[in-house]
Amino acid sequence: MATIGHNNLNAKLVLLGDMGAGKSSVVLRFVKGQFLEFQESTIGAAFFSQTLAVNDATVKFEIWDTAGQERYHSLAPMYYRGAAAAIIVYDITTQESFSRAKKWVQELQKQGNPNMVMALAGNKADLEEKRVVLAEEARTYAEENGLFFMETSAKTAKNVNEIFYEIAKKLPRAQAPQNPAGMVLVDRQGDAARASSCCS
Amino acid sequence: MEKKKIDEDGSGPSSPKPVDRFGFIKPESSNSPDNLKRSKSSGSEREKRRVQKWRKMIGVGGSDWKHYVRRKPLVVKRRIRKGIPDCLRGLVWQLISGSRDLLLMNPGVYEQLVIYETSASELDIIRDISRTFPSHVFFQQRHGPGQRSLYNVLKAYSVYDRDVGYVQGMGFIAGLLLLYMSEEDAFWLLVALLKGAVHAPMEGLYLSGLPLVQQYLFQFDLLVKEYLPKLGEHFSQEVINPSMYASQWFITVFSYSFPFHLALRIWDVFLYEGVKVVFRVGLALLKSCHDDLVKLPFEKLIHALRNFPEEVMDPDTLLPLAYSIKISKPLEELKLEYEKVHGKEGQSIIARGKQKQVLERNGSSSRNSKRAEKQKGESIKSPETILLKKVSLRRHFSHRKAEHDKLDGPVAQPVQELKRRDSQLMSRHATS
Numbered sequence: 001m002a003t004i005g006h007n008n009l010n011a012k013l014v015l016l017g018d019m020g021a022g023k024s025s026v027v028l029r030f031v032k033g034q035f036l037e038f039q040e041s042t043i044g045a046a047f048f049s050q051t052l053a054v055n056d057a058t059v060k061f062e063i064w065d066t067a068g069q070e071r072y073h074s075l076a077p078m079y080y081r082g083a084a085a086a087i088i089v090y091d092i093t094t095q096e097s098f099s100r101a102k103k104w105v106q107e108l109q110k111q112g113n114p115n116m117v118m119a120l121a122g123n124k125a126d127l128e129e130k131r132v133v134l135a136e137e138a139r140t141y142a143e144e145n146g147l148f149f150m151e152t153s154a155k156t157a158k159n160v161n162e163i164f165y166e167i168a169k170k171l172p173r174a175q176a177p178q179n180p181a182g183m184v185l186v187d188r189q190g191d192a193a194r195a196s197s198c199c200s
Numbered sequence: 201m202e203k204k205k206i207d208e209d210g211s212g213p214s215s216p217k218p219v220d221r222f223g224f225i226k227p228e229s230s231n232s233p234d235n236l237k238r239s240k241s242s243g244s245e246r247e248k249r250r251v252q253k254w255r256k257m258i259g260v261g262g263s264d265w266k267h268y269v270r271r272k273p274l275v276v277k278r279r280i281r282k283g284i285p286d287c288l289r290g291l292v293w294q295l296i297s298g299s300r301d302l303l304l305m306n307p308g309v310y311e312q313l314v315i316y317e318t319s320a321s322e323l324d325i326i327r328d329i330s331r332t333f334p335s336h337v338f339f340q341q342r343h344g345p346g347q348r349s350l351y352n353v354l355k356a357y358s359v360y361d362r363d364v365g366y367v368q369g370m371g372f373i374a375g376l377l378l379l380y381m382s383e384e385d386a387f388w389l390l391v392a393l394l395k396g397a398v399h400a401p402m403e404g405l406y407l408s409g410l411p412l413v414q415q416y417l418f419q420f421d422l423l424v425k426e427y428l429p430k431l432g433e434h435f436s437q438e439v440i441n442p443s444m445y446a447s448q449w450f451i452t453v454f455s456y457s458f459p460f461h462l463a464l465r466i467w468d469v470f471l472y473e474g475v476k477v478v479f480r481v482g483l484a485l486l487k488s489c490h491d492d493l494v495k496l497p498f499e500k501l502i503h504a505l506r507n508f509p510e511e512v513m514d515p516d517t518l519l520p521l522a523y524s525i526k527i528s529k530p531l532e533e534l535k536l537e538y539e540k541v542h543g544k545e546g547q548s549i550i551a552r553g554k555q556k557q558v559l560e561r562n563g564s565s566s567r568n569s570k571r572a573e574k575q576k577g578e579s580i581k582s583p584e585t586i587l588l589k590k591v592s593l594r595r596h597f598s599h600r601k602a603e604h605d606k607l608d609g610p611v612a613q614p615v616q617e618l619k620r621r622d623s624q625l626m627s628r629h630a631t632s
């Protein structure tokens with residue numbers, strides 16, 4: 001859940017997507033600025049956090065990186081439940097990973113937090129010569145489903161920070177409808193807080 | 201781009217990297233106590249005598265083992281808890297897991313599975329191969345012998361049991377085994393574990409819905425609450441549950457992302473005593489850090505639960521602590537409690553196929569019939585039961601005369617092959 005303090009926002013974010021699509025690599029790039037050619041498969045799930053400054057506010061992402069294989073599906077709801085944002089990652093060099101991404105989108109639309117900010121990441125954009133999923137196809141799909149879309153590369157760092165930054169910008173806006181009375185949000189600790197101005 | 205490409209390093213002998221005593225490439229900043237430990241324990245007179253005792257206990261190629269275990273089960277248990285000598289580990293693992301018997305009863309089957317069959321999981325396996333122990337010298341070379349045997353074992357298993365197929369996590373188990381035995385031996389050990397040759401079958405860890413993972417996590421959660429109530433309470437407050445930190449303990453039996461020297465010691469006991477030790481070690485880890493853990497907020501807590509301090513990871517203090525935690529009875533009770541709600545897990549090969557059909561036909565309302573069928577197949581299976589699989593395999597292959605004949609080949613030949621292999625194995629380790 002996203003909670004807002006004095007211009008500080010804590011946002012739970014989950015990464016979903018096929019095995020080997022690059023979820024862990026994207027997180028590792030974002031959190032540590034690293035890339036490993038042979039990133040170990042994720043078993044279960046892993047947690048990371050990273051803070052971003054967006055305009056005059058900061059957003060602290062609490063990130064759950066999940067295991068991608070279909071068989072691990074039953075463990076996923078625990079991680080996306082209550083998440084404020086999700087990045088659904090596919091690998092532009094495999095069609096299955098894109099189909100899998102669509103399934104995740106459907107599932108989140110059904111089961112996830114209705115205000116969740118969803119991003120679709122077409123990862124491994126550096127492997128242009130092996131591309132099978134066209135950017136246009138993915139963009140159209142994303143638009144139709146209310147996601148925003150970027151092609152990323154954990155390897156070259158292309159669009160990795162950007163996608164988190166974009167989510168950070170969208171977060172407060174997505175939270176606003178939850179508070180019909182106005183913009184005053186009160187978080188768990190009882191701090192009175194205001195959504196930062198970036199959400200206008 | 202800070203990290204170099206590993207395949208470049210693996211391709212030639214020109215850039216030898218410092219590795220630890222198990223063959224893992226040391227992280228640049230590592231000052232692990234590995235070397236210190238080694239000089240203390242290996243090469244000493246005491247160590248030599250220990251290996252000798254073990255050799256006597258095993259006999260040539262394992263010939264005396266069963267006899268010894270029958271006569272002095274407690275001596276065996278005690279010695280295993282002290283750690284199996286590394287040079288004998290591969291052989292002893294095969295003896296205590298029942299995999300050696302499976303191998304002998306199924307000559308030629310492994311080869312069949314590797315060479316002639318194809319599996320729907322092949323792509324998944326390939327995708328994971330270079331992502332399994334990528335920092336180990338044996339596995340890091342692309343298409344090298346390590347990766348090839350890892351692929352073969354996993355593929356063979358995914359054919360052998362198509363319901364399980366390949367599941368992420370199995371690679372780490374197979375990888376750990378392959379550091380101590382041949383492909384075929386590793387395969388049968390995997391079969392012994394998943395099908396339950398000696399202990400309860402583990403296949404439920406990997407079946408659709410991960411039923412056994414769910415059960416273990418449920419049990420572990422309540423064990424924590426019972427044994428470490430203060431920590432349990434703190435976990436509840438911070439909304440931490442075991443699936444956030446312990447699922448990989450169960451799924452890979454500590455072979456994933458865990459200090460290797462400790463994993464091996466856990467495996468010694470795990471193969472002899474069963475999964476109970478995984479719970480015990482889990483609880484012992486929490487107990488050792490209890491006073492720190494209860495003070496930590498969510499994020500630091502998660503981090504701490506994934507990165508236990510080095511001094512806690514010392515097998516000679518952690519394991520005795522683990523054994524001091526008595527959990528047999530509560531573990532069983534919690535299993536029953538779980539089954540009351542979720543139905544039984546840990547099913548037999550034969551029962552499961554039928555059951556699945558029943559389930560698919562009737563939806564979830566078939567719980568009772570499901571249970572009845574499972575009860576039949578519930579007891580721990582002997583290698584003979586597992587042999588059934590061979591019969592069906594044989595039927596499967598019967599259209600191929602040549603291969604069929606191979607399956608029926610004489611057992612004597614593999615025994616000799618085994619002896620040869622064991623003596624090789626022993627000398628390989630003895631000289632290294």
Ligand SMILES: Nc1nc2c(ncn2[C@@H]2O[C@H](COP(=O)(O)OP(=O)(O)OP(=O)(O)O)[C@@H](O)[C@H]2O)c(=O)[nH]1
Nearest residue numbers: 020021022023024025037039042068124153154155
């Ligand atoms: N060329 C290229 N390779 C990438 C990129 N991102 C990840 N990879 C590689 O793809 C493989 C899989 O990456 P991971 O980040 O482990 O994938 P994952 O989605 O976390 O996979 P699971 O943990 O199995 O679910 C690794 O070997 C990475 O090095 C990328 O942007 N470009």
Ligand SMILES: [Mg+2]
Nearest residue numbers: 023024041042
């Ligand atoms: Mg991953």
